[in-house]
Amino acid sequence: MSSLATALAYARLLEESAVLRLLRSGNAAVTVALLSEHLAAPGARIPCDELHELVDIDLEALRDHLGLPQTGKKYCDDWRNAGFLVRRPAVDARGETYELSADALVGIRLFQQLESPRTTVTESRLVSLASAVRQLAIDTDPDVTRRLEALAAERERIDAEVARLEAGEVAVLDARRAVERIVDILLQAQDLPADFAGVRARFESLNHDLRTSILDTDISQSTVLDDIFRGVDLIESSDEGRTFTAFSALLRDPERSSALDADVAAVLSRDFVHALPLESRRTLRTLVRDLKTGSREVHSALTDFARGLRRYVHSQEFQRDRALRGLLQEALAAAAPASHHTKPYADIGVELELSAMRFSSVGELTLEDPSELETGAPLDDAEHGTIDFAVLAAIARETEIDFDELTTNVNATLDAQPTATVAEVLAVHPATQGLASVVGLLSLAARYGTVATDADEEVTWTGTDGRTRRATLATHAFLRRIDA
Known part of the structure; x- marks a missing residue:
């Protein structure tokens, strides 16, 4: 390529690359610091509102040293428009999330490498390079003879290593070389x-x-x-x-x-x-x-x-x-x-009210469907009627435990004898609400009576379906009248 073509290609890259846009931005240090703090972890993804709040908190501390007049939401919008953030619909909840773009991750890595430069040449890197080149040469060699020779040499090396280990000669990699290799792994x-x-x-x-x-x-x-x-x-x-x-x-x-x-x-x-x-x-x-x-x-x-x-x-x-x-x-x-013949700003006699929202694509526009605003048939005034108190009471008894009735039953039983258990109350006054009456008596006994954990009794009641049921439970006893 000529120098002109190369210069034009690099000029286009300066305009299109989000990585270079990040490096050239006025607040590059702040941008990289905030994005790497909250989103640099592998697979990091944060709800939009949460990231706005986190950036606002960080800005409070940074404003003492740097001029940062905008809000966290405005900075996040700018980063998204610049290609540093990607906004996607949340998978597990309603709303949207932010994550770093591929270019932003590359830009952050460049800053990290400049701050902590990696070693220029290490033995482990040269060994890995030579090994990869040799393996590629073997795998792409169409000559069967040379490939067999390479495999035979590798087999001899492995046999010699096995013999040394069997003889007790163990050559462990020293700590310096081991650290070099693991650092290369971590860099990758x-x-x-x-x-x-x-x-x-x-x-x-x-x-x-x-x-x-x-x-x-x-x-x-x-x-x-x-x-x-x-x-x-x-x-x-x-x-x-x-x-x-x-x-x-x-x-x-x-x-x-x-x-x-x-x-x-x-x-x-x-x-x-x-x-x-x-x-x-x-x-x-x-x-x-x-x-x-x-x-x-x-x-x-x-x-x-x-x-x-x-x-x-x-x-x-x-x-x-x-x-x-x-x-x-x-x-x-x-x-x-x-x-x-007609300028774009010429008056054509038609007024069109534009939206105040900014659209990045015409595909974001959707046509209005009037049927979505329909609420169905109009509501008519209900006819006036007479309320039956007995019907309302019956409805209430279907949804609520009648504690007034149960309290009356307990007091009536205690008027005839000094103490009474739940089973004795049910024997005199059957459960009119089925299981609900039993539960209500147990609740009253737990509040106003005593519960014997070492003694059981059997209670019997008739359900709303007419079938008789029994249950064995701890003895709940009433020792005095219920005045509440």
């Missing part, structure tokens, strides 16, 4: 949130491109429509989809996943791990869980996009959008020659 793990966010953003872009191709291409020539109608999952069958599916399959494999868990636990039990900061040990401990969580979220998004695309095609919604797109193109085509 820190890039995982940005990688997962980037994969999800790529799937969103691919989903948008497929929908656009459905609208832009004639139906008779659309291979996308043919593939979807034949049941082909275009998103999962893409290069990104196949790569992620293979990665996700490795994590879902119980044998490999449990082996990785065991290896992480073994590394954490080594002495050299204590030389690492607490945050690094925590990152290593949750490595497998973070991998599974990120993979599950991306796989869920992949499934949602695939289902949405199939539903969009099979429900014929694309036909409506295609017709709307055609009408818009016709209007734009008519507006071009009309602009030579």
